[in-house]
Amino acid sequence: MSDAAQPEAVVDERVKEMSAFRKSLIRPELGGICGTVAVFVFFALFAFDSGMFASQGVLNWSIVSAQFMIIAVGACLLMIAGEFDLSVGSMIGFAGMMIAIFTITAGWPVWFAIIVTFAMCLAIGALNGYIVIKTGLPSFIVTLASLFILRGFTIYLPQTLERKTIIGGVRDAAEGDWLAAIFGGKILTGLFQWFGDIGLIGTFERGTRAGQPVVDGIPMLIVWAIILVIFGHILLTRTRFGNWIFAAGGDAQAARYVGVPVNRVKILMFMFTAFCACIFATCQVMEFGSAGADRGLLKEFEAIIAVVIGGALLTGGYGSVIGAALGALIFGVVQQGLFFAGVESSLFRVFLGVILLLAVILNTYIRRMITGER
Amino acid sequence: MNASTKPIIEMKNIEKHFGSVIALAGVSVDVFPGECHCLLGDNGAGKSTFIKTMSGVHKPTAGEIFFEGKPLHFDRPRDAISAGIATVYQDLAMIPLMSVSRNFFMGNEPRRKVGPLSFFDHQTANDVTMEEMKKMGINLRGPDQAVGTLSGGERQTVAIARAVHFGAKVLILDEPTSALGVRQTSNVLATVDRVRKQGIAVVFITHNVRHAMAVGDQFTVLNRGKTLGTAKRGEVTPEELQDLMAGGQELATLEGSLGGTV
CATH class of the missing domain: 3.40.50.300 (P-loop containing nucleotide triphosphate hydrolases)
Structure with a gap:
């Protein structure tokens, strides 16, 4: 706006001027940013000598945070679009189990098993969305039903086919598989070997792995988390589709009136949530080499908590993927940090509850300032 | 007439x-x-x-x-x-939770191509929104101001300006x-x-x-x-x-x- 000839707009005397600093603070992620800083300061003070901030410790809480991030991105976009998915945890168990059954029981190549499983999960996600749209029922109820149905199959299928609830041996089957490496492999191994050689990170001193660095690369799980967070953030804030996500969750009817394909947006977001759950499951199966019937229990709530800490509104139409990622980071750091700090692990929930409450109070306050809610 | x-x-x-x-x-x-x-x-x-x-x-x-x-x-x-x-x-x-400029272009988002990808052109959206609002006599703090902070009459005016702008x-x-x-x-x-x-x-x-x-x-x-x-x-x-x-x-x-x- 360099046009000096244009008359200045008359300043409304009732609109308060806001300083640039204050303006830069007022953003949906603020609660998440404050929480992250608080958590890191806390553990730097109380657990600095415990190895939490050594390379192995960092990898430890990074992996846990990345797991939360993967499902939080899906849950975040779906929540902004105005819907819930309570079947995330069951979907993780189900997807992992299907990969194991396809590879071990059916003997399919691992890459084929993974692709078929992804297709199944996307179809189930689409079905969830379709039922929600067509019946007009709350997604809470519809996905609660999926939670039980999928979990039921996850327990029933391995018991019937293999007479056990944990199917192992996937790691041997996945040896050398190109697609399995994308989920279970590690990147930058050469770089980390070099870090070990120059003494930047510790190396094993004895045993079969003597000379190798204690952290030998970045697991693909973390790479997936970063990719999903960046993808989700750009999709939400920088694309037309992102505007539709906000609109669908903000007021579906108003959005429909101006021609936003609300139903399509919502169904696609259910599919994306299922996709994220499936990535989580595949990484987990490749890491453990097995699938268990109880995998992914309660993950849906952990995802929702991370999203809410990150500043999203439970009723939709407002939120941030970066915030959700920070929420996931807080979650991961607290869970692992308390272990490093030697705190009784049952106190994890107390700590988490307090953070959740504080973050949500702060977020509500910020949101009211931004949106003029009363 | x-x-x-x-x-x-x-x-x-x-x-x-x-x-x-x-x-x-x-x-x-x-x-x-x-x-x-x-x-x-x-x-x-x-x-x-x-x-x-x-x-x-x-x-x-x-x-x-x-x-x-x-x-x-x-x-x-x-x-x-x-x-x-x-x-x-x-x-x-x-939609009260969304910014004026996001509301203004809801369903008609301007896009900017970067290679094969197309992005929401926030620059154009913000400029057009400020311009149209000025014509209608509404003073915005910025195009990213949420619609929820506007009065009922201003919201109607924004909606009318939007309809007129899109022909x-x-x-x-x-x-x-x-x-x-x-x-x-x-x-x-x-x-x-x-x-x-x-x-x-x-x-x-x-x-x-x-x-x-x-x-x-x-x-x-x-x-x-x-x-x-x-x-x-x-x-x-x-x-x-x-x-x-x-x-x-x-x-x-x-x-x-x-x-x-x-």
Whole structure:
């Protein structure tokens, strides 16, 4: 706006001027940013000598945070679009189990098993969305039903086919598989070997792995988390589709009136949530080499908590993927940090509850300032 | 005003039945460009059903619609919007949690290509929004200000500006003033006047005769799914309109006891 000839707009005397600093603070992620800083300061003070901030410790809480991030991105976009998915945890168990059954029981190549499983999960996600749209029922109820149905199959299928609830041996089957490496492999191994050689990170001193660095690369799980967070953030804030996500969750009817394909947006977001759950499951199966019937229990709530800490509104139409990622980071750091700090692990929930409450109070306050809610 | 020009929309004997309920029983209305056509009626008179037929939400059970002289068939509201018929709904015009610029371009997002990808062009969106808001006399703190921080009248004005910006030839306003205070109402009525002068046909739905008289060129009264005729400005008094809306009898007897306050 360099046009000096244009008359200045008359300043409304009732609109308060806001300083640039204050303006830069007022953003949906603020609660998440404050929480992250608080958590890191806390553990730097109380657990600095415990190895939490050594390379192995960092990898430890990074992996846990990345797991939360993967499902939080899906849950975040779906929540902004105005819907819930309570079947995330069951979907993780189900997807992992299907990969194991396809590879071990059916003997399919691992890459084929993974692709078929992804297709199944996307179809189930689409079905969830379709039922929600067509019946007009709350997604809470519809996905609660999926939670039980999928979990039921996850327990029933391995018991019937293999007479056990944990199917192992996937790691041997996945040896050398190109697609399995994308989920279970590690990147930058050469770089980390070099870090070990120059003494930047510790190396094993004895045993079969003597000379190798204690952290030998970045697991693909973390790479997936970063990719999903960046993808989700750009999709939400920088694309037309992102505007539709906000609109669908903000007021579906108003959005429909101006021609936003609300139903399509919502169904696609259910599919994306299922996709994220499936990535989580595949990484987990490749890491453990097995699938268990109880995998992914309660993950849906952990995802929702991370999203809410990150500043999203439970009723939709407002939120941030970066915030959700920070929420996931807080979650991961607290869970692992308390272990490093030697705190009784049952106190994890107390700590988490307090953070959740504080973050949500702060977020509500910020949101009211931004949106003029009363 | 434009008596010689052709109507942009002709609605002929529109009927709409919902199951056994007859919501519209043969309503005919002509809307001319550059004119404000006021559609008056009490609650349940069929105003909403009528405009929803016009904007493609409902298909008429019987009757014909001509748009610029050609018969018209809308399957979805989207078709009506691309044809140039925009509707601004009373409380569903804007999404309060979203910024003014995101609201303004909702469903019509400007895009910028970067290689094979296309992104929301925030720069264009923000510039156009600020420009349009200035024209309408609304001072924004910034284009990223949330609509929730605007007053009801400002929200209606933003919605009207949006419809005009995206090339509406016919603007349907569903009770834009019914929830507003005095000053906000006059702002919205001034906006209607400005839009009309650009040659856009305005269909203004209200049950407030004074608001209708302030901007209307033609007046059609709906009562129990039927029209009681269309009158031009100057041919009808507010009292007559009021009586027509109420069906003629009840209000006449009330008039005395209320002392003309309705």
